[in-house]
Amino acid sequence: MSKARLALAGGGPLVVLTGAGMSAESGVPTFREAQTGLWERYDPTALATPEAWRRDRDSVWAWYRWREHLIASAEPNAGHRAVARAASDREVVVVTQNVDDLHERAGSTEVHHVHGSLFAHRCDECGAGIEVPPPPAEPVARLAPPGCPRCDGRARPGVVWFGEMLPSRPWDAAVSAVSAASAVLVVGTSGLVHPAASLPGIAADGGIPVIEVNPGPSAFAREVTVHLRATAGQALPALLAP
Numbered sequence: 001m002s003k004a005r006l007a008l009a010g011g012g013p014l015v016v017l018t019g020a021g022m023s024a025e026s027g028v029p030t031f032r033e034a035q036t037g038l039w040e041r042y043d044p045t046a047l048a049t050p051e052a053w054r055r056d057r058d059s060v061w062a063w064y065r066w067r068e069h070l071i072a073s074a075e076p077n078a079g080h081r082a083v084a085r086a087a088s089d090r091e092v093v094v095v096t097q098n099v100d101d102l103h104e105r106a107g108s109t110e111v112h113h114v115h116g117s118l119f120a121h122r123c124d125e126c127g128a129g130i131e132v133p134p135p136p137a138e139p140v141a142r143l144a145p146p147g148c149p150r151c152d153g154r155a156r157p158g159v160v161w162f163g164e165m166l167p168s169r170p171w172d173a174a175v176s177a178v179s180a181a182s183a184v185l186v187v188g189t190s191g192l193v194h195p196a197a198s199l200p201g202i203a204a205d206g207g208i209p210v211i212e213v214n215p216g217p218s219a220f221a222r223e224v225t226v227h228l229r230a231t232a233g234q235a236l237p238a239l240l241a242p
């Protein structure tokens with residue numbers, strides 16, 4: 001912990017790169033752990049694809065609406081709150097792969113969602129934003145997405161699926177923030193999904209210290225200056241305390 005605090009010291013701009021593990025202690029299941037209930041037979045990484053959408057739109061929509069319900073009923077955890085609090089002492093830029101809004105609800109104001117947002121529904125044809133009713137409070141196996149008021153398309157989740165391009169605005173902001181950071185804190189990501197997983201390498205190449213918080217293994221090795229084997233909720237309050 002003291003090595004990690006030393007690497008973070010200095011008060012310059014801090015980038016916090018987060019993945020699904022950041023929200024795990026809020027009760028949001030990560031992508032690569034087994035699912036429970038209605039979805040236990042499904043692989044989330046197979047549902048999050050344009051092919052799955054074309055093949056079985058109603059199942060994919062039902063699954064995403066269930067995640068929306070789960071997230072709306074979840075609360076930010078001690079890790080999210082510690083990241084938000086740290087912004088009172090220094091510039092903190094959050095770059096998240098998460099499609100939830102838990103960083104914002106904890107009080108972080110500069111948050112770049114490189115994989116989109118679960119709550120920004122848009123047309124799968126013309127891309128226009130679409131308002132949708134609240135998600136069902138119980139999981140359902142299939143649900144038809146509402147139609148687009150402008151064209152023949154359907155509402156789709158505003159997230160980035162495997163094989164899709166990242167939205168350029170948050171991605172460009174993420175690369176600039178990492179390049180200008182005095183330290184990068186990487187929390188709860190397996191480091192398997194590119195290009196987000198290349199951000200710690202950009203920092204390391206520029207001589208910027210990279211501190212990783214993850215209770216398990218990840219794909220990061222040479223990029224990481226200090227590794228804390230702890231959960232976000234355990235490590236971040238102490239790590240980011242003034």
Ligand code: APR
Binds near residue numbers: 025045187217
């Ligand atoms: N605190 C910190 N890290 C944790 C915790 C916790 N409480 N619990 C689990 N982890 C770690 C795991 O050890 C794992 O390394 O979080 C990581 C979660 O990995 P993934 O589920 O692969 O999530 P992520 O890296 O965000 O996935 C990247 O893949 O499916 C796509 O678009 C989706 O954004 C997602 C991307």
